[in-house]
Amino acid sequence: MQIDRASLKYTVKERMRGHYGTLFGITLLPLIILAVILMIVQFVVAYEITGSRILSFNFVSVSGPSGQTNLFLSGRWWSVVLSDLVATSASLGLLSWWRHPDSKQSIASRAVAGFSPQYFPGLILIFLITEVLLNIPMNLGDTGLWWSLAKLVWFVVYIVIQLGIAPVFFVYMDLCDAGQGGIASIGRAFQLSWQLMAGFKGAYFVLWLSLLGWLLLCALVFPLLWVVPYMQTIFVAYYEALRQVKPDLIPTVA
Template sequence: MNTYRTRAELKAEVKSLLTGNWGKAIGLYIIPLILLFISNGYSNAKSHVSIRYDVSNFDIGHIARYASSSGIISYLLSLVFLLIVLSATFRGLDWLEDPELSFDPIKSNFTYFRGPDWWHLIFIYILLSIFTFLWTLLLVIPGIVKGIAYSQSYFVYKDTNDRGQADNYSLTDYITKSRQLMVGNKWRYFGLQLSFIGWWILGFITLGIGFIWIYPYYKLTMANFYRDLVSKSNNII
């Protein structure tokens, strides 16, 4: 039986990494955070509907969904935002794996604009959106469950590419591997998400200023969750 790290252990490892490195972490995630606020604010103004943050998926999914409702231009911009957010997210995973890693926080937001395979991430996003939408047509709960099952797809993409295994994978394989990794781990993931509710409340109380520190902490914790999954699932990846 696999013994995974507890929520407290995952967070403690991230806090240890952030100690003395907050400036680096803020620099890495400040652009994605600004884009998140701008996109939500723009969509709110266009729709005149109050947009609430979903603490179970506080990421680029919000940007793409809401921006797409404002027209094709906004949707295309959301795909650019996707690459920026994932570039930062992936650098965060690299940093966790090598705490002494030297990198430029701002330039790291644009890593996947310089690579030839940026379109892979966009098509994975489109596939995830389609699959989750189809499950949601059944009922909301199955859609949420599948969304959690697919939550590691982007990390699987990065990991397999870093290991030189990408030639053996199709785009749907990354989603399948995520689903396999999350077997028996959906409640762990959901519980980890819920553990940040207090932080989100604090962020709103501080009129968004607190998110400058909360967002890096959250994103790195989610990356650490993936590291923990893979360390106990070598037969899957």
């Protein structure tokens, strides 16, 4: 059994109709707030370093009086990691909304669902594995020919792994809600995610490719405001569709 992309996207658009404010509040508003906080923090640190002699300032780097870039502000890795973590938390709240759209649970509590004590300890470890540990080989500094080839091979392996564990955060959330969570269940969450995606990794990759056009439109600000909730909702809906295809794999959640 396959999941029809066109039907999935149509269902998502219909479910989004009349609920955009809620979806914006769950998925995009936390990222906007985080971006503002990061800019304020960077400005404060820049001022502490350079005082009134700030030589250059942008969102990713600040040069101090000595002309050397401050390590805290150089590169975007830390802001990207924080953004991914916030987006991951929001995706759990989005899954909750998809299942219970009429619930009285507030938008704010759904947006920070991943930071609740029930989920956060396990989710942070899963996040470090999927978003940090697996990316280390791609960020090592050696640029020799053989190392570049090794990076290329790892990139292909990395894509396959990420496709296989794509729903791991949702799976872990469901395990927790079914009373089977905790740090000890992290390995089981990865195992069940891989089993859930068996036979669907290629289709999931094609789904990603089908959304590239929307990502290109994000060069404009306005489409971004709709695309982010739309894409995150699609991945939530795909997970729910996978659960229907393999109903006995993941514990049932009320």
